[in-house]
Amino acid sequence: MNPGCTSGLTLTSNKMSAPFDSIVLDRERKNERTVAKLRLALNLFSLVADFAGYTHIIDFTNVTPTWQTLALDATLTCISCLVLVWVTQHSYWRGTKFATISLDYVLLTTLILFDPTVSQSPQILPWMALVAGLFVYSYNLLRFSVAGTLYAGAHAIAMFCYFAIRCNVADFVPMLFSLLMLLAIGLIVTISNLKMMREANAKVMMERFLAPELVSELLTAKTLPVSGGKAQRITILFADIRSFTAMAEKHSPEQVVHFLNDYLSKMTEIIFAQNGTVDKFIGDAVMAFFGAPRPTERDEENALLAAAAMTRALPEIAARHPGMAPLAIGIGIHTGEAIVGNIGSERRLDYTAIGDAVNLASRIEGLTKQYGCGILLSEATRIGLPADGLPGMALREIDVVAVRGKAQPTLIYEAVTT
Known part of the structure; x- marks a missing residue:
């Protein structure tokens, strides 16, 4: 012995979090692939549904889809497919999430603006932008990233404000306030999930050395080594x-x-x-x-x-x-x-x-x-x-x-x- x-070993303070950061990064990578699959699935569904409406197999919209609708769906589906290939075939880079978040909101805005089947009514359009922005924001929460959540929230606010101002919405302030409240809840969920993951990781590690009761006490007092x-x-x-x-x-x-x-x-x-x-x-x-x-x-x-x-x-x-x-x-x-x-x-x-x-x-x-x-x-x-x-x-x-x-x-x- x-x-x-x-x-003689010395460590910098950031090394304590290195194993946890690695776990979060791996989870981000897996969830980025999940989001890419979800994005592709939604665009494929939209393409198939619009094609069914275009050929009058199913009439599900007030405005019949046109060749412009199908071209837009096909383009977005191809882009989604390329993104899925990218995130599955290349090493994961943490900046990827910011690019794909921006891509999601750009695709969403493009659909709302240029899809003939989307109503351009000033009474409907702002609500549609608010709901669609929150939808993209919600599946961003899978990334377990505070920066990613804030970035997606900023996009959701910008998109809503653009359509609300464009349509001269009378209830702009109450709608914006409601949006901010929902975005804040998402941010709190992200922070809580990260805290829970960090504490669970620390608890598993420390229970190798300490009695579970002592680990719980140290976690409560926030005095882990x-x-x-x-x-x-x-x-x-x-x-x-x-x-x-x-x-x-x-x-x-x-x-x-x-x-x-x-x-x-x-x-x-x-x-x-x-x-x-x-x-x-x-x-x-x-x-x-x-x-x-x-x-x-x-x-x-x-x-x-x-x-x-x-x-x-x-x-x-x-x-x-x-x-x-x-x-x-x-x-x-x-x-x-x-x-x-x-x-x-x-x-x-x-x-x-x-x-x-x-x-x-x-x-x-x-x-x-x-x-x-x-x-x-x-x-x-x-x-x-x-x-x-x-x-x-x-x-x-x-x-x-x-x-x-x-x-x-x-x-x-x-x-x-x-």
């Missing part, structure tokens, strides 16, 4: 199964994986119950810490209680996996300052802790083999425990050791259940 191997981390005092716990490699060699990979899933699930449950954070699994080893993202006055106590509960859970786990008995673990605990936060690459971030305190906790866990102890903790952790100790547990001073990589010797204690 080398928990300190990632030290940010990228790059910060220095804070935490208590780090390392736990490792004794002679696991030799045990695993005697069993099939399927049996080993089944055992590890059971073991790690139980250890995670115990750590969560003590308000701990699961940092990572390193094979059969568990790294956890207490005091981040939410510090408490009982971090050292919680870590020791978790260690004791982990040890007590071993017989229950071994009973479910007789081939893995006897089952024993070594646990090392240390308290100190570490850098805690979301660390990694733009494509993969992990909520983790790095620093000398993490390394020392790992070294102390390694000393459990040398001293034949189940749980060892440092002097720094002991100082943070209640003065009267913990019920059912006693501390026994073991040694002052010079841990590899540390200039100052470290006093270590064994935690013994009584």
Whole structure:
């Protein structure tokens, strides 16, 4: 184990949102294709319906469609087809949505102005422009883009104002106010959807490390960890199964994986119950810490209680996996300052802790083999425990050791259940 191997990583604040931005961009790309298909379907339907009216198969308009209507429908259908080919065959560019939004309103305005079947009555035309503008605006909400929603809203306002002024509408102000209210609702929906997606993404990510109740509390308080981390005092716990490699060699990979899933699930449950954070699994080893993202006055106590509960859970786990008995673990605990936060690459971030305190906790866990102890903790952790100790547990001073990589010797204690 080398928990300190990632030290020195630094991140800019925008990297925390990179995975979420990638999810939204992928959703935008898929929905742009959906909109392109919808656009083509509507124009095809219009072409077929107008052709049926032109040939008097169906008479559904007061004005019979003409060759001009069919030519207009055919042109718009060809344009829609070209757009669909473009968005499906080429890499998605975020500026695409602005071009296609403009295209939708241009096509809509062209239909209203030049389709002979559309009534040009001053009493009807503004209402038609308002409804048609809102229709295009509504399916733009699929794009999950605040900028796209604002851009589409601006087009809807411009189109309505053009026809309203052109027709000298008497109720211009009330109609415009109603339009603005509906556009505002659409903007609120877009912002709410993005917020919901961001929180869901953060919740899924953080529940890998934290108890669901704590994640919900942090989301409510809007205090989820940010990228790059910060220095804070935490208590780090390392736990490792004794002679696991030799045990695993005697069993099939399927049996080993089944055992590890059971073991790690139980250890995670115990750590969560003590308000701990699961940092990572390193094979059969568990790294956890207490005091981040939410510090408490009982971090050292919680870590020791978790260690004791982990040890007590071993017989229950071994009973479910007789081939893995006897089952024993070594646990090392240390308290100190570490850098805690979301660390990694733009494509993969992990909520983790790095620093000398993490390394020392790992070294102390390694000393459990040398001293034949189940749980060892440092002097720094002991100082943070209640003065009267913990019920059912006693501390026994073991040694002052010079841990590899540390200039100052470290006093270590064994935690013994009584």
